[in-house]
Amino acid sequence: MQTVLILLGPPGAGKGTQAARLAGALSSPHVSTGDLFRENLGRGTELGQKARQFMESGRLVPDALVIDMLFDRVAKSDCKAGYLLDGFPRTVAQAEALDARLSGATVRALNLSVADAALIERLTGRWTCKGCAHIHHERFSPPAKAGVCDKCGGSLYQRADDSREVVEKRLSVYREQTRPVEAHYRARGVLADLDGSRTPDQVFSAMLTAAQGGKS
Numbered sequence: 045m046q047t048v049l050i051l052l053g054p055p056g057a058g059k060g061t062q063a064a065r066l067a068g069a070l071s072s073p074h075v076s077t078g079d080l081f082r083e084n085l086g087r088g089t090e091l092g093q094k095a096r097q098f099m100e101s102g103r104l105v106p107d108a109l110v111i112d113m114l115f116d117r118v119a120k121s122d123c124k125a126g127y128l129l130d131g132f133p134r135t136v137a138q139a140e141a142l143d144a145r146l147s148g149a150t151v152r153a154l155n156l157s158v159a160d161a162a163l164i165e166r167l168t169g170r171w172t173c174k175g176c177a178h179i180h181h182e183r184f185s186p187p188a189k190a191g192v193c194d195k196c197g198g199s200l201y202q203r204a205d206d207s208r209e210v211v212e213k214r215l216s217v218y219r220e221q222t223r224p225v226e227a228h229y230r231a232r233g234v235l236a237d238l239d240g241s242r243t244p245d246q247v248f249s250a251m252l253t254a255a256q257g258g259k260s
Contacts, residue, residue: 047126053156153229156240
């Protein structure tokens, strides 16, 4: 039976980092809806062209089109046993639409919980290399030389979406739009709440246990 893992949690909770580790440990593809958009737009697929029409006119891409992109990807042979889904669903309507297409699959939602203060510290302290995109953090992984990437020597800069004002807005949007998705999966009895404030290794261990159907 196919197992679909849905990763939930606010911006800065560590979903992307943990998803990559989890995918490797479980030999399951990590499917990111953001990557799907970029791939379909870049290749000029029929789905990508449809999405571009909405985006260029300033309209949101309909949920049905996003789900079509998703299921076009997961129909490939590498997803036959299962996959990790990151970045979708973001709303209860999307979760309900996804449910309708996942009949027969085992669904587990892994929710990383982290306090807002910790998320703000994590996100506003990030500095990205212009050369290789490596990320430093002014508290957790500061560069040996201020403003210079340890990895390639490139210049470090702070992305606009990592400013405090933007981070607080992103968290507000998450609380309004995406947090209700947690309740949706909790009501279905498939949600595992995980403490995302622990060390990365501790979080990974807990996620792996929950992904395999155990209690962390």
